[in-house]
Amino acid sequence: MTNVGAQGAVGSELAIRVRGLRKSFGDVRALDGVDLDVAPGTVLGLLGPNGAGKTTVVRVMATLLKPDAGDVCVAGLDAVREATALRKQIGLAGQYAAIDENLTGLENLVMVGRLYGMARARATQRGRELLERFELTDAAGRPAKTYSGGMRRRLDLGAALVAKPPVLFLDEPTTGLDPRSRLDVWKTIEELVAEGTTVLLTTQYLDEADRLADTIAVIDQGRVIANGTPDELKDRVGGERLEVRLSTPGEAPVAARALARMSDEAPLVEGDAVTAGVRKRNGVIVEAVRRLDEAGVEVDDITLRRPTLDDVFLALTGRVAEVTEDDENEEAAA
Amino acid sequence: MSRLVTDTMVVAERNLVRITRAPDLLLAFTVQPVMFVLLFVYVFGGAIIIPQTYDGYAEFLLPGIIVQNIAFGGFVTALGLNEDLHKGLIDRFRSLPMARPAVLAGRTLADVATNTLSVLVLLVTGLIIGFSFDASPLEILAGFGLLLLFGYAFSWVFALLGLIVSSPEAANSLGFIAVFPLTFISSAFVPVESMPAALQWFAEINPFTILVDAMRALWVDQPAGNTVWGAVAWSLAILAVFAPLAVSRYRRAAGH
Structure with a gap:
């Protein structure tokens, strides 16, 4: 957490510093003034719905895309003017395992190593180290097309690490993986961060961000709409979540009405579950049970929990819709 | 420069x-x-009237069909680059500190081998x-060189195609x-004189x-005029136009 405090203080020591990043594709404004700070050796989780601009941010930082405007500084290098030098400092692993399926695991890593400028012997040695680390040694001599999804993703991650880059971009590194493989990838990322690597991670899984990220930036419609530590973001949503599971799903609207007076916002109905944000903790369950009983609703389960990042996300992206309307009004007025 | 060679x-x-x-x-x-060779020689060949200067259809056809084949050789480049683009490999290559043209130069160089x-x-x-050379060893080699040069130039056309589609x-x-159409509306399979006027033009x-005429001049001693130099000039021109176009497209290539 000390890193987070240091972040704002000394700009030049940041591993990633983005100011006023803009990028349009034709008429579509993909990024509309993004600011980001990532301290060395920390993980920034970039969250956002599909099409929010997460991948565009990563592509600009990884020198794959030129921004229309703004400053992008990674590992002390400008992503546009010093792109060539920057490519030696970064590793990229994308949503798709970017490996050659017809090459073996070792051949893939050796190829990447040599393209980083290593001699064949050095690249082979590094390749073997990485295969060992990712528990792929047994499969080292097999074409990658015989690998499982999890093995491919580990090999892809290995390819991103060949040059031991101080900054790593991971674009949805666990999308489509089974739970076991996800845990493996998480463990690896945690080890890398412990060794001092700075990671920028985009993800659609909020539990992933909660576990890995030191700071989180929520991005929607090309803008950062919130950032902070996971705890800060949860506190911002505020209060506790009362979750009621009903015996009869059909009674959910009745239950929602019964609980409405305990909450500042309208309770959320999802199938047989009703969720309501409540201000205080004491006596909430007793009061809820009483109200539901009076309404004649039969309860299967009732719990009180802290907000999760899902709640944060819902609350934030819900608010964005209003902000956008205001924007449009302003544009119309101008 | 040495970086470009190594990376390529x-x-x-x-x-x-x-490929292996x-x-x-x-x-x-x-x-x-x-x-294709067997099809043309044994199915169509008997029905095609060729100039008296040729010793059978096989002698007429072979330089032509080899040229057609070398033009299609670059297809692997188009398909391979497009696949690399969709699988995110081009993104990976572009994020590496490697020489920019190397992905395309390496690909087209591999085509020379195939x-x-x-x-x-x-x-x-x-x-x-039934084909036989009517040429000096030097002419045979020159024919090889010309084929590979033209094939190499054409691979860059396919490289651009693979990055665009x-x-x-x-x-x-x-x-x-x-x-x-380019290969069939040519002298590769039939004498040009047998075509309707517009196609002939x-x-x-x-x-x-x-x-094709250049290859026939080099390998089976047919009158060529300036076609050998013409073919070299065409190859270099195709290379000069399409290699920069393909590299420029690669620099901006976006996967997915």
Whole structure:
């Protein structure tokens, strides 16, 4: 957490510093003034719905895309003017395992190593180290097309690490993986961060961000709409979540009405579950049970929990819709 | 510059190793062209009237069909690059500190190796069914060099195609639409004089005709005029136009 405090203080020591990043594709404004700070050796989780601009941010930082405007500084290098030098400092692993399926695991890593400028012997040695680390040694001599999804993703991650880059971009590194493989990838990322690597991670899984990220930036419609530590973001949503599971799903609207007076916002109905944000903790369950009983609703389960990042996300992206309307009004007025 | 050479060799090696892993790809370079030779010589050949100066249809056809085949050799580049684009490999390459043109230069260089292989396979087939050289060893070698140069230039056309189209299937059909008429409306399979006037006009300025005539001059001693130099000039011109276009497209290439 000390890193987070240091972040704002000394700009030049940041591993990633983005100011006023803009990028349009034709008429579509993909990024509309993004600011980001990532301290060395920390993980920034970039969250956002599909099409929010997460991948565009990563592509600009990884020198794959030129921004229309703004400053992008990674590992002390400008992503546009010093792109060539920057490519030696970064590793990229994308949503798709970017490996050659017809090459073996070792051949893939050796190829990447040599393209980083290593001699064949050095690249082979590094390749073997990485295969060992990712528990792929047994499969080292097999074409990658015989690998499982999890093995491919580990090999892809290995390819991103060949040059031991101080900054790593991971674009949805666990999308489509089974739970076991996800845990493996998480463990690896945690080890890398412990060794001092700075990671920028985009993800659609909020539990992933909660576990890995030191700071989180929520991005929607090309803008950062919130950032902070996971705890800060949860506190911002505020209060506790009362979750009621009903015996009869059909009674959910009745239950929602019964609980409405305990909450500042309208309770959320999802199938047989009703969720309501409540201000205080004491006596909430007793009061809820009483109200539901009076309404004649039969309860299967009732719990009180802290907000999760899902709640944060819902609350934030819900608010964005209003902000956008205001924007449009302003544009119309101008 | 040395970086460009090293990186190009690494990429070329990758593309050649791939072929040994997917042997079905080899069928495209070997069995398919042989099929075409047999089809033309034994099915169509008897019905095609060729100039008296040729010693049978096989002698007329072989330089032509080798040229057609070398034009199609670059297809692997179009398909492979498009696949790399969709699988995110191009993104990876572009994020590496490697020489920018190396991904394309390595790919097209690997085509030279596969083109050499298919020229040899076709030549052996030709020699078996009645083709024979009427040329000095130097002319035979010059013919080889010219074929590979033209094939290399054409690989860059396919490189650009592979980077532009939306899918390997599209690369396949667009490439076919472009290359098929070019090779058939030429002197490769029939004498140009046998075509209707409009096609004749096109066939005579078609670079494929110029190349095929050049190959016939070098390998079976037919009158060529300036076609050998014409074919070299065409190859260099295609290279000069399409290599920069393809590299510039690669610099801006976006996967997915």
